[in-house]
Amino acid sequence: MNIEVAHKIKTLRTSKGLSQEQVADYLHVAQSTYARMENGETNSWVNYIQPICELFEIQPEELLKQDTIIVNQNQQGGNGAFIINQLSEKLIEQYELRLQEKDQYIKRLESLLDKKQL
Template identity: 60%
Template sequence: MNNIVGNKLRSLRKNKGFTQEQVADYLHISQSAYARMENGESNSWSAHIESICQVFEISPEDLLKSEAVIINNNQQGGNSAYYIHQALSEKLIEKYEALLKEKDKVIQLLEEKLK
């Protein structure tokens, strides 16, 4: 669940054009604490769910849904198809980055076995 919420937080923040520091300031937490939320390393988002929903103009249900990233149709002329496409592209990139990290670990293990 932390990864789902974290990915959604990152997409929502980028779509709004906010920095991590701006969102962290709104939530009255450090930028590093907010970064841990986005990276799925922390479940502290649950303590800030109301404020998160206010800053991104979404409902708590929208934040917790696992299918698509929720986009506010009123932002930037309502061009939600673009933002959904962008969010899906970001998810694909994140998956490939995870696969690349896994590949690097396997390579490292194989190199250690060769020594």
């Protein structure tokens, strides 16, 4: 459970574009303490569940659920929400692989251009 919650907290933080230090400041803890929570090294997140949920605009149940978190990205309190689940991790892996392939393709094209210019 600790690892799942830690992963969700990290996902929520990155989806909001916040640094570990910003979240730690919000929770009034050291950045290293927050990093341990986010890495699943401690279960002290339990002591901060309410402020964590307030910061990320979720209900405590959503943080503790097994597979899905609903994150409200609309700062005005509207209903602009999206679902983060296990599929998002797979998509990220696929995009990272595609980006690597793109970089390799660009290098090949650059080397071909260099050969033509010589």
